[in-house]
Amino acid sequence: MTTSETISALPAAGTKLKVENLNIVFTRDGKTTPVLQDINLVVSGGEFVCVVGPSGCGKSTLLNVMGGFLSPTSGSVKIDGEVVRGPDPRRVFVFQERGVFPWLTVEGNIGFGLFKLPAAERKQRVAHYIKMVGLEGFEESYPAELSGGMKQRLEVARALAVNPDMLYLDEPFGALDSITRHIMRGELLSIWEAERKTIVFVTHDIDEAVQMADRVVVLSARPAVVQEIVNIDIPHPRDISSSRYLELRDGILQQIGLACKI
């Protein structure tokens, strides 16, 4: 399957995000490094897309451009037909590092983006999302008193509280142990099924991508191009020992150039 086939197969009406001929070149100390080369990608509303690729290939850079934190060297990123010119609360970034504010309590963090709401509504929203991510009883706790998984849930709750259309997640579970990571995947999927946000999820974990995404975008090594876009045609909840799952996962591993045996 080629990139162009995938794109044309999508319904144009539901297009949420469109990356067109995107190039990113970094210039440092007079040296130029091309990072992203001619990236084209269309994401539909409510879709869950994972971006995978070798370490350092520019996955996070791509997400930063989509989030408006970085301007493209050429090409464009459009959301709902509008060119992205900066960060916006309608699309919230969940950061790779722990981005929760350590000087605020759990409540303070979740309410951080809700400063425009009246106090009563803010309180209600905060309570709703504390419940959703299972942090009841920790309302007054500071992040330093929480475990890694709880901090990550807090960050997701802070992002969801402003009711964005889109979530960008940059290796959100990368720092967690494998059991917590497994639980967090399930929780993110159930949140996604309940709220139907458009999600772009960057990960270096191919299993994670195949378990969660509707489609997996495989980037090549730097300068990154879109090597392949794989449709994951397994309904949720996914059986991760099914032959179709293994077939799709092994296909992506081969794309990246890894053998399926260690």
Next chain:
Amino acid sequence: MVRLRPIVFIAVLLVAWQVAVSRHPAYILPGPWGVVGGMADLVRHGFLFKYVVASLFRVTWGFSLATLLAIPLGLTIGWYRRAQMALNPLVQVFRPISPLAWIPLAILWFGVGDASSIFLIFLGCFFPLLLTSINAVRNIPSVYINAGRNFGLRPAELVYRVLYPAVVPQLLVGLRITLGVAWLVVVAAEMIAVDSGLGFLIVDARNAGNRYDLVVAGMVIIGLIGLLLDTAMRSLEKVRSFRWAYSED
């Protein structure tokens, strides 16, 4: 019992001091009893309170003026990389100059009196605080700033809701160290530039009659007040919304 250990240890040292002084009267050093007597003299004549207030007054002014100027300036310089590049050499040249080297100019400009010692304290505090503020801004993880921008904060809100809380813990450490510097500088400044305060007490006690009991009494008082100032600043670091920056992990 464990809590009493430091007190017992200090008591032992005081006894040793007293014994050593009484066994070697040829050396000029007052014993602890002499120092207590000196303090009693100072209290009786009303000097102790007056001089402590005079010194604290100068430190308060010098330290506060330096804080009010250096912190906003430092935060601004730290935020704008160009400003930092332009001003950094200047700061680095002024910083190693001891505030005491300014004494002649201070007296020339402000005369003998409160103003010149306040000026010296100000100088002693200004540059360390400026550097602390510059570094505090530069050390803010970009993830906090990006998160703030992502939630649609206007620049003024970003300063108030992200930059300020992110730098406060580092600034508190800087303020605590700088207040210690201010307390060092005030004693030196008072030895030369004024006629009151704890520094003046020490010089005056020697000049006006070799009252070394008063000299040491002055030193002990300076030490105790320094300890109190430091403890007060330290207690700020225990505030819950600041404490995150001081935890071990």
